[in-house]
Amino acid sequence: MIRIGIAVLLLSSFFHAQNPGGFEPASTNVWGAAYPRVDANGKTEFRVKAPDATKVQVNFWGNPKLEMVKQTDGFWTATSAPLVPGFHYYTLIVDGAEVSDPGSHTFFGGGKDTSGIEIPEHSSTYYLPQDVPHGAVREIWYYSMVTGSWRHALVYMPPDYDTQTKVRYPVLYLQHGGGEDETGWIKQGHANFILDNLIASGSSKPMIIVMAYGYARRVDRPDPDITGKPFGSPEMMKAMQEMAQAFEDDLTQALMPFVDSNLRTISDRDHRAMAGLSMGGMQTFQVTFDHLDLFSYIGGFSGAAGQLVLGNRSLDPKTDFNGAIADPVAFAKRVHLLWLGVGTDEPAMMHSGIVKLHNSLDEAKIKHVFYESPGTSHEWQTWRRDLKDFAPRLFP
Amino acid sequence: MIRIGIAVLLLSSFFHAQNPGGFEPASTNVWGAAYPRVDANGKTEFRVKAPDATKVQVNFWGNPKLEMVKQTDGFWTATSAPLVPGFHYYTLIVDGAEVSDPGSHTFFGGGKDTSGIEIPEHSSTYYLPQDVPHGAVREIWYYSMVTGSWRHALVYMPPDYDTQTKVRYPVLYLQHGGGEDETGWIKQGHANFILDNLIASGSSKPMIIVMAYGYARRVDRPDPDITGKPFGSPEMMKAMQEMAQAFEDDLTQALMPFVDSNLRTISDRDHRAMAGLSMGGMQTFQVTFDHLDLFSYIGGFSGAAGQLVLGNRSLDPKTDFNGAIADPVAFAKRVHLLWLGVGTDEPAMMHSGIVKLHNSLDEAKIKHVFYESPGTSHEWQTWRRDLKDFAPRLFP
Numbered sequence: 001m002i003r004i005g006i007a008v009l010l011l012s013s014f015f016h017a018q019n020p021g022g023f024e025p026a027s028t029n030v031w032g033a034a035y036p037r038v039d040a041n042g043k044t045e046f047r048v049k050a051p052d053a054t055k056v057q058v059n060f061w062g063n064p065k066l067e068m069v070k071q072t073d074g075f076w077t078a079t080s081a082p083l084v085p086g087f088h089y090y091t092l093i094v095d096g097a098e099v100s101d102p103g104s105h106t107f108f109g110g111g112k113d114t115s116g117i118e119i120p121e122h123s124s125t126y127y128l129p130q131d132v133p134h135g136a137v138r139e140i141w142y143y144s145m146v147t148g149s150w151r152h153a154l155v156y157m158p159p160d161y162d163t164q165t166k167v168r169y170p171v172l173y174l175q176h177g178g179g180e181d182e183t184g185w186i187k188q189g190h191a192n193f194i195l196d197n198l199i200a201s202g203s204s205k206p207m208i209i210v211m212a213y214g215y216a217r218r219v220d221r222p223d224p225d226i227t228g229k230p231f232g233s234p235e236m237m238k239a240m241q242e243m244a245q246a247f248e249d250d251l252t253q254a255l256m257p258f259v260d261s262n263l264r265t266i267s268d269r270d271h272r273a274m275a276g277l278s279m280g281g282m283q284t285f286q287v288t289f290d291h292l293d294l295f296s297y298i299g300g301f302s303g304a305a306g307q308l309v310l311g312n313r314s315l316d317p318k319t320d321f322n323g324a325i326a327d328p329v330a331f332a333k334r335v336h337l338l339w340l341g342v343g344t345d346e347p348a349m350m351h352s353g354i355v356k357l358h359n360s361l362d363e364a365k366i367k368h369v370f371y372e373s374p375g376t377s378h379e380w381q382t383w384r385r386d387l388k389d390f391a392p393r394l395f396p
Numbered sequence: 397m398i399r400i401g402i403a404v405l406l407l408s409s410f411f412h413a414q415n416p417g418g419f420e421p422a423s424t425n426v427w428g429a430a431y432p433r434v435d436a437n438g439k440t441e442f443r444v445k446a447p448d449a450t451k452v453q454v455n456f457w458g459n460p461k462l463e464m465v466k467q468t469d470g471f472w473t474a475t476s477a478p479l480v481p482g483f484h485y486y487t488l489i490v491d492g493a494e495v496s497d498p499g500s501h502t503f504f505g506g507g508k509d510t511s512g513i514e515i516p517e518h519s520s521t522y523y524l525p526q527d528v529p530h531g532a533v534r535e536i537w538y539y540s541m542v543t544g545s546w547r548h549a550l551v552y553m554p555p556d557y558d559t560q561t562k563v564r565y566p567v568l569y570l571q572h573g574g575g576e577d578e579t580g581w582i583k584q585g586h587a588n589f590i591l592d593n594l595i596a597s598g599s600s601k602p603m604i605i606v607m608a609y610g611y612a613r614r615v616d617r618p619d620p621d622i623t624g625k626p627f628g629s630p631e632m633m634k635a636m637q638e639m640a641q642a643f644e645d646d647l648t649q650a651l652m653p654f655v656d657s658n659l660r661t662i663s664d665r666d667h668r669a670m671a672g673l674s675m676g677g678m679q680t681f682q683v684t685f686d687h688l689d690l691f692s693y694i695g696g697f698s699g700a701a702g703q704l705v706l707g708n709r710s711l712d713p714k715t716d717f718n719g720a721i722a723d724p725v726a727f728a729k730r731v732h733l734l735w736l737g738v739g740t741d742e743p744a745m746m747h748s749g750i751v752k753l754h755n756s757l758d759e760a761k762i763k764h765v766f767y768e769s770p771g772t773s774h775e776w777q778t779w780r781r782d783l784k785d786f787a788p789r790l791f792p
Contacts, residue, residue, distance in 0.1 A: 030504075030507060030508045030509065031507070031611060032507060033508075048493060049492065049493060049494070050490070050491060050492050050493035051491075051492035052450065052451065052491040052492035053449075053490070053491040053492060053493060054448065054450075054491070055448065056493075074492065092493075092495070094446070094449070094490045094491060094493045094495065095446060095447075095448040095449040095450070095490060095491050096445070096446050096447035096448035096449060096470065097444060097445060097446035097449060097452075097488075097490045097495070098445070098498065099488070099490065099493070099495035099496060099498060100495060100496050100498075100502070100509065102494065102495060102496075102508045102510075103508075104509075105509055106496070106502045106509040108426075111426060111427070111428060112426045112429075112498045112499075113426065113496065113500075113501055113502040113509060114498075129537055129546045131539065134536075134537050134538075136534040136535065136536055136551075137534060137535040138532040138533060138534035138535070138553075139532065139533040139534070139535075139582070140530075140532055141525055141530050142530075143527065150525045155532075157534075162658065162659070165561045186535070215427060262558065263558070
C-alpha cells in the first residue's frame with residue numbers, strides 16, 4: 001500500500017512537469033523531477049527540500065561551491081552561471097553531509113553513486129539516440145580466478161550482431177576513470193549511441209566494446225596494510241601497483257578468455273584495441289605495452305603512461321614502454337594506432353603532461369595521433385569526443 | 397588530477413575494509429565503504445559524515461525512523477535491530493533533507509535513486525550467482541510510436557542463447573513496482589541469477605525475460621492538468637488510467653513487436669507470460685486480460701486486479717476480467733497459469749485483498765495458484781520467492 005501510494009504521488013509529479021522561463025528539467029533527472037532544470041545557455045536551477053538545514057551548497061567537483069538560499073517553503077534554491085555543455089557530476093552539501101540530489105539520477109563517480117547533470121550541446125547529436133540501427137548493451141558476469149570472485153562487465157554489441165550470426169567482430173576494451181566503474185561509458189559517456197551513429201554513417205567498423213570493472217585485488221595476496229600511510233608513500237604506491245597488476249591479470253587471464261569464448265570475436269591482436277580515460281588510460285598503457293602480443297590499437301583519453309605524464313622526467317625511447325618504441329619503424333608496423341587526447345581546459349598538470357608526451361613522441365619519431373578537445377576539461381564531453389575521433393581509426 | 401586524487405583516496409579505503417565484531421560491509425555497498433555493515437543476525441550499523449547537522453535519522457520506509465547519534469569526529473552512527481533477510485530500501489534524513497547514504501549503491505525505488513541494503517538469508521543461494529551457466533542481461537532501446545520517445549528496457553537471455561542460434565525461446569514480461577523502474581528485477585530482484593539457477597537445476601525451461609519501463613504517456617494526448625486535485629480525485633484517477641493505457645499500448649504495440657523481431661522468441665500466446673509486482677501486478681492483469689490473444693500465463697506478485705484487491709467490492713465472475721472467467725472450464729483451457737502471491741507480513745489491506753481474490757477465485761472454481769511468502773512484507777524477498785515459484789510453472 002505504501003508503495004502504491006508513492007506511485008500515485010509520483011504519477012502526480014509526472015504529469016506536472018512545467019516549462020517556465022525556458023528552463024527544462026535535465027535529461028539526467030529522475031522522472032517527474034522538475035529540478036534541476038537547464039535553460040538554452042546552460043544556466044541551471046537547483047532545488048532541494050531541507051527544511052531544518054542551516055547551510056546547503058551545490059558542489060561541482062573542483063569548482064567553487066554554489067550557495068543555496070532557503071525559501072519560506074523549506075526548499076533551498078540556487079541558479080548557476082551557464083555550465084559547459086556535456087555531463088557534470090555534482091553533489092549537495094547539507095550541513096556538512098555530501099549527498100546526492102534526489103531529483104537527479106545517480107552515476108557512479110568519485111567512488112559512489114552521485115548526481116549528474118547533462119547540459120545539451122545544441123549542435124551535437126553524435127552521442128544521442130538517433131533513428132539508426134541500435135546495438136545492444138549486455139551485462140555479463142564472469143568468475144575470475146584472479147580475484148576469486150564474480151565480476152560484472154558491460155558489452156556493446158553492434159546492431160547486426162544478432163542477425164549476422166556467422167560474422168565475427170573486432171573488440172575494443174574501453175575503461176572508465178578513477179572513482180568510476182564499468183557503467184560509466186554507457187550511462188555518462190553514451191558510448192553505445194556514439195558507436196551506433198558512427199557505424200550507421202559508415203565512419204566506424206562494427207565492433208564489440210567490452211567495459212570492465214577497473215579495480216581488482218588478487219585472491220591469493222593478503223591486503224597490504226596502509227593504515228596511516230600518507231598519500232604517495234611507498235606503501236601506498238605499492239598497494240596501487242598491486243591493484244593495477246591484479247586488474248591487468250584479471251583482464252587478460254579471466255575477462256578476455258571469457259569474452260573470446262562467449263562472443264563472436266576475432267581473437268587476434270590485429271582485431272583488438274584498448275582505450276581508457278584518466279586512470280583507465282594509464283591502465284591501457286600498462287596492459288597494452290605489457291601485452292603487445294594481444295593488442296595493436298592503443299588509446300589514452302586524458303590519461304596515459306603513468307609517471308611520464310604525471311611525473312616530471314623525460315621520455316627515454318630506449319627503455320620506456322618496455323622498449324617497444326626504441327625502433328620507430330618497427331613500432332609503426334607493430335602498433336596500428338597510438339592515440340592521445342586531452343581537453344584544452346583540463347588542469348594544467350594533466351594538459352601539459354599529455355602535451356609533453358605528445359611532443360616527446362614526435363621527437364622520437366613515434367607515429368601517433370594527438371587530439372585536443374576545445375574548451376572542455378577532465379570530463380565526459382572530452383571523452384565522448386575522444387571516442388568519436390578514436391573509434392573510426394580502428395580496424396580499417 | 398582531481399579525479400586521480402580521488403581514485404587514490406578511494407584505493408586507500410578499498411584496502412581498509414575491516415571486520416570488527418562479526419560485522420561485514422553490506423554487499424550493496426559501494427566498493428571501499430565500510431558502512432553500512434551487517435552481522436550474522438541482520439543487525440546493521442550505519443555511519444555517515446554530517447559534521448554540521450543537528451538531527452540525522454535512518455528511514456526504512458514504513459517503519460519507525462532510527463535516530464543516529466553524533467560522534468566527536470563529525471560522523472553520525474546508529475545500530476538497527478536485526479533486519480529481515482532480503483533487500484531493503486532506506487534513506488537518510490539530514491536536517492529534514494531525505495537523501496541517499498553515500499556508502500550504499502543506489503537502486504531505483506520511490507521514484508528516485510535511493511539506498512538499499514542486502515541482509516543475507518543464510519540458507520538461501522537461489523538468488524545468488526552460482527557456478528552454473530549464466531545468461532546475459534542486455535539493455536535495449538526502442539523507439540515507441542505510442543510515446544514518441546526512445547525507451548529503455550532490460551532483457552535476460554538464457555545461458556545457451558548465443559550458442560544455440562537456431563533455438564527460439566518463450567518470453568516472460570516481468571514488471572517492476574510503483575516508484576521503481578526497469579532495472580529493479582535485476583539490481584534488487586536478481587531475476588537473472590534466479591533463472592540461471594532454476595535453468596541449471598532443470599526446474600525451469602530456458603526463457604527470455606523482458607523488463608519494461610512501467611510508465612508511459614501518449615505522444616498524441618495533452619497532459620491532463622491535475623494541479624491541486626486531491627489523491628483519489630476523478631481527475632487523478634483518469635490521469636492514472638490514461639497512463640496505464642499508454643503503458644499497455646506501448647508494451648503491446650511497440651515493445652513486443654520490437655522484441656519479436658529482434659530476439660529469437662516463439663511469438664505466440666502459448667509461449668508468452670506476463671507477471672509483475674505491486675503496480676506491475678495490476679498492469680499485468682490489465683494487459684493480459686485485455687490481450688488473452690497474446691498471453692496465456694499470468695502472475696500477480698503482491699498486486700493484481702486493481703479494484704478487486706484494493707477496493708471492497710466482490711468478484712463478479714460474469715463481468716470481471718472482461719468476462720474471461722465466466723466459464724471456469726473454458727478459462728482453464730485458455731489460461732495455462734493464473735498465479736497470485738503475497739507476503740504474510742504485508743500491510744493488512746494488501747494481504748487481505750489478495751487472499752480475498754484467491755478465495756473468490758476458488759469459490760468461482762477458477763483454477764489458479766496461490767502462494768504466501770512466510771515472514772516477509774511488501775518487499776523484494778517476497779518477489780524473489782514469487783519468481784522462484786512462478787518461473788518453473790511456465791512453458792512446461
